[in-house]
Amino acid sequence: MNNFTDFQSQPPLLEVNNLETAFEIDGEWHNAVDNVSFQVKPKQVIGVVGESGCGKSVMSLSIMKLLPKGIGKIRNGDIKFNGKNLEKLNDKEMNKVRGKDIAMIFQEPMTSLNPVFTIGFQLSEALHNHFNISKQDARKKVIHLLDKVGISRPEKVVDEYPHQLSGGMRQRVIIAMAIACEPKLLIADEPTTALDVTVQAQILELLQELQTTNDMAIILITHDLGVVAETCHEVIVMYAGEVVEQTDVVTLFESPKHPYTQLLMQSIPRMDQEEEVLASIEGIVPSLKNMPRQGCKFVDRCPKAMDECRSITPQLKESSPGHGVKCLLYESSWEQEGMKAK
Amino acid sequence: MSNVVDIQHKEQSPPLPSNQETLLEVKDLKTYYPVKGGFFRRTVGHVKAVDGVSFSLKKGETLGLVGESGCGKSTAGRTILKLLKPSGGRITFDGEDITNIRGSRLRERRKDFQMVFQDPYASLNPMQMVGDIISEPIKNYYPRKKAKDIKQEVMELLNRVGLPEDAYHKYAHEFSGGQRQRIGIARALALKPKLIIADEPVSALDVSVQSQVLNLLNELQDDFNLTYLFIAHDLSVVKHMSDHIGIMYLGHIVEIADKKSIYEEPLHPYTQALISAVPEPNPKKKKERIVLKGDVPSPENPPSGCPFHTRCPVAVDKCSTIKPELKEVKPGRKVACILVD
Ligand SMILES: Nc1ncnc2c1ncn2[C@@H]1O[C@H](COP(=O)(O)OP(=O)(O)OP(=O)(O)O)[C@@H](O)[C@H]1O
Ligand SMILES: Nc1ncnc2c1ncn2[C@@H]1O[C@H](COP(=O)(O)OP(=O)(O)O)[C@@H](O)[C@H]1O
Ligand code: SF4
Ligand code: SF4
Ligand SMILES: [Mg+2]
Ligand SMILES: [Mg+2]
Numbered sequence: 001m002n003n004f005t006d007f008q009s010q011p012p013l014l015e016v017n018n019l020e021t022a023f024e025i026d027g028e029w030h031n032a033v034d035n036v037s038f039q040v041k042p043k044q045v046i047g048v049v050g051e052s053g054c055g056k057s058v059m060s061l062s063i064m065k066l067l068p069k070g071i072g073k074i075r076n077g078d079i080k081f082n083g084k085n086l087e088k089l090n091d092k093e094m095n096k097v098r099g100k101d102i103a104m105i106f107q108e109p110m111t112s113l114n115p116v117f118t119i120g121f122q123l124s125e126a127l128h129n130h131f132n133i134s135k136q137d138a139r140k141k142v143i144h145l146l147d148k149v150g151i152s153r154p155e156k157v158v159d160e161y162p163h164q165l166s167g168g169m170r171q172r173v174i175i176a177m178a179i180a181c182e183p184k185l186l187i188a189d190e191p192t193t194a195l196d197v198t199v200q201a202q203i204l205e206l207l208q209e210l211q212t213t214n215d216m217a218i219i220l221i222t223h224d225l226g227v228v229a230e231t232c233h234e235v236i237v238m239y240a241g242e243v244v245e246q247t248d249v250v251t252l253f254e255s256p257k258h259p260y261t262q263l264l265m266q267s268i269p270r271m272d273q274e275e276e277v278l279a280s281i282e283g284i285v286p287s288l289k290n291m292p293r294q295g296c297k298f299v300d301r302c303p304k305a306m307d308e309c310r311s312i313t314p315q316l317k318e319s320s321p322g323h324g325v326k327c328l329l330y331e332s333s334w335e336q337e338g339m340k341a342k
Numbered sequence: 343m344s345n346v347v348d349i350q351h352k353e354q355s356p357p358l359p360s361n362q363e364t365l366l367e368v369k370d371l372k373t374y375y376p377v378k379g380g381f382f383r384r385t386v387g388h389v390k391a392v393d394g395v396s397f398s399l400k401k402g403e404t405l406g407l408v409g410e411s412g413c414g415k416s417t418a419g420r421t422i423l424k425l426l427k428p429s430g431g432r433i434t435f436d437g438e439d440i441t442n443i444r445g446s447r448l449r450e451r452r453k454d455f456q457m458v459f460q461d462p463y464a465s466l467n468p469m470q471m472v473g474d475i476i477s478e479p480i481k482n483y484y485p486r487k488k489a490k491d492i493k494q495e496v497m498e499l500l501n502r503v504g505l506p507e508d509a510y511h512k513y514a515h516e517f518s519g520g521q522r523q524r525i526g527i528a529r530a531l532a533l534k535p536k537l538i539i540a541d542e543p544v545s546a547l548d549v550s551v552q553s554q555v556l557n558l559l560n561e562l563q564d565d566f567n568l569t570y571l572f573i574a575h576d577l578s579v580v581k582h583m584s585d586h587i588g589i590m591y592l593g594h595i596v597e598i599a600d601k602k603s604i605y606e607e608p609l610h611p612y613t614q615a616l617i618s619a620v621p622e623p624n625p626k627k628k629k630e631r632i633v634l635k636g637d638v639p640s641p642e643n644p645p646s647g648c649p650f651h652t653r654c655p656v657a658v659d660k661c662s663t664i665k666p667e668l669k670e671v672k673p674g675r676k677v678a679c680i681l682v683d
Binding site for chain 1 (some may be wrong): 405410411518520541548549550551552554556557560575576578579581582605615616617618619620621622623624625626627629631633634637638673
C-alpha cells in the first residue's frame, strides 16, 4: 500500500478535531482520549500505534459513536465525515452511516460473529440493513462477497456456522461483513493480532487489495510496527490518550523524534539485525485515574525528561513540514533545542 | 519463483563448535491425543499433535521452536516436562532416560526442569500472595527448610527478576502483565532448575514490556547457566532468543539449524514462506512474499506423504506419497523435503 499518492491536496474524508472522550470512574470523569486531531484522506491508510491502554480502541469507538452508554462520552471536539458533522446525527441517522460509510472490524474477533447463526444469515443481515434487496439476491451477493475475501467453496461456507471455520477464515468473514456495503472508510482494530504470520500475510494482502479495488481508506490499529511499515501511508503514535507523533511512514521509521516512538522502535527484535540487549520502556502506561494533570504524560518513563517536563505541557507542533511531535525537546526554538534530542 | 528452494546453495561456514554436553535429547517423540466418539465414547481416532520429533539441546543453549498455532509446540514442551504421557519415542535428560520414570524419581527430576507459561494472568492464582507463590515449590521440596531461609531466598529471587521487595506481601492480581511474568519466572527459578521450557512467555505482553522480559531471560541464562527450550510463534522474538531453531509443521520438525542459517538461507519451503511472511519495520524494503494458500490441515487427519504438500508452492507429484525424512543436508542442518538434499 506504500504507493505515495499525494494526499495533501485532497479534501479529507474523515476529520477529527480536538476529540476528548472520557469515562466515569468513581464519580469522576477521566479523559481516555485527550485532544486528538487528525484527518484521513480518501484511500489513505493510517496506522495507529501505541501500547495497550493508550486509547486506540476508545478513539475508534468514539468515531463510530459506539461508546458504552452512560459510562463513556465524548466531552469535546467534533468528527466530520465527508464534511458532515457526525455529532449532530441521531441514532437512526448514525446507523445509516455505520456499515455504509464507515465500517469497523472490532478487536475481539469472536464477539463480531454470532455463533448461533449461519455465515450467510449474518452477512445478509448486514446487506438488508442498508439495501432493499431480495432474499435470493442477498444470497448471491453474500457468496460473491465470500469469494471476494478469498474463501474457497463459498457456496458451502455460506451455510456453515462460525465455529466450523478456522481463525483466518473467520477473520475473512468479518472483513466480508465490514465491506458488504462498500464503505469508504474501514476502521480495523488489531485485525491480525490473533492470527499466525502466514494467515496475517493473507489478511493484509486482502486488505491491500480491497483498499485499491473499493477505493477505501483504512484506519489500521495495531501494535505491530512491521505491519505499519508495510501497509500504512501515515502513522499516528498515541500515548496516554494523546497523539505524541504523527507523520508519513518513511519519516517515522527513518527519523522518529518523540522519545516514546524511539523507544518503541528500539524495543522490538528485528529479523534484519542482531541486537544483544533490547531497549525497554520502564514502568507502564498510567491508568486513567493516575494520569498526570500537568506537564508531559510520558515524563515518568522518559529517559530524556527535563525538569520543565513536569510543569509545562508540550503541544503537538510541526517540527518539520508534515511531521508533528508533542515533546518539549522540539518546542519553540526547536532548531537549536532539537540538538538535545540527538 | 526465484526465492523458493535453491538447491545449489553456496558454501557456508561450519556451525559453531559443539563441545558442550548435551542436556536434553529427544528422539522420535510422539504424543497423540485420543479422539472420543460414538455412544460408548470409545477412541475413534487420534490427534497426532507431536508425530516423531527429534532434537538435542546442549547445556547453556537455547533452542527455539516455531510454527503456526496448533502445530504441536506446546504439546511437545509439556511432553518433555512429563506433564503429558508420550505415545512413543525417548526423552533423555542429563544422561538419564526419563521417558518412563514415575513416582519419587520423577518428583526428584522435576526440580531440574521448569516451565514458564504464556498467560501470566491464567498461570498465577490472583488471590495468592506473591511470596507464597514463589516459596511454594521450595516448601514442597524442602519441607524442613527454615521459614527464615526460605524468605531470604524468595527475596533474592524477587530482586533478581526485578520486582520490588514489597511485592512479597502483595497479591498477583495487583501486578501488570509484565510483572506477573516476572513472578512466574521467579517461581520457575526457585528450585534452581537446569532446563526451562518457556511456552510463548511474551506473546501476551506489549512490545515495551516484552523487551524487558526477553532481556531478563537472557541475563538469567548467563547468570545461572540455564538451558532454554523457547517456544513462540513470533519469528523475530525466537531469532533474538535462540542459538538453534526448529521449525514445526503439523507435529513434525521440518527444518532445524543454527539461527543464522535459518534466517539467512532457509531451505525448507515452509521455512521460506514463514520467514517471508514476517512484516519488517522498514517501509522502504520491498519484500518478496510467499503467501501460502489455505489453512493448516487437521492433525487428526493429516495429509499423506509430506505433511506440507497441500500448501507447498513447489510440491511435485510424489510429495503426496513419499514422506520425507528429516535428514542432515549439510553439517548441522537438517531438512525434511524431498527436493532438498
Ligand atoms: N468501558 C470503559 N470504562 C472505563 N475505562 C475504560 C473503558 N474502556 C477503556 N477504558 C480505559 O481507556 C483507556 C484506553 O483504552 P483503550 O481500550 O482505548 O486502549 P487501547 O489503546 O485500544 O489498548 P489495547 O492495545 O490493549 O487494545 C484505558 O486506560 C482503559 O482502561
Ligand atoms: N488436551 C487436548 N486434547 C485434544 N487435542 C489437543 C489437546 N491439546 C492440544 N490438542 C491438539 O493438538 C494439536 C497441537 O496443539 P498444541 O501443542 O497446543 O499446538 P501449539 O502449541 O503449537 O499451538 C492441535 O491440533 C490441538 O488442537
Ligand atoms: S516533553 Fe519531556 S518528558 Fe515528555 S517526551 Fe519530551 S523530553 Fe520526555
Ligand atoms: S516434500 Fe514436496 S511438498 Fe514437502 S516441502 Fe518438499 S517440495 Fe514441498
Ligand atoms: Mg484496543
Ligand atoms: Mg501453544
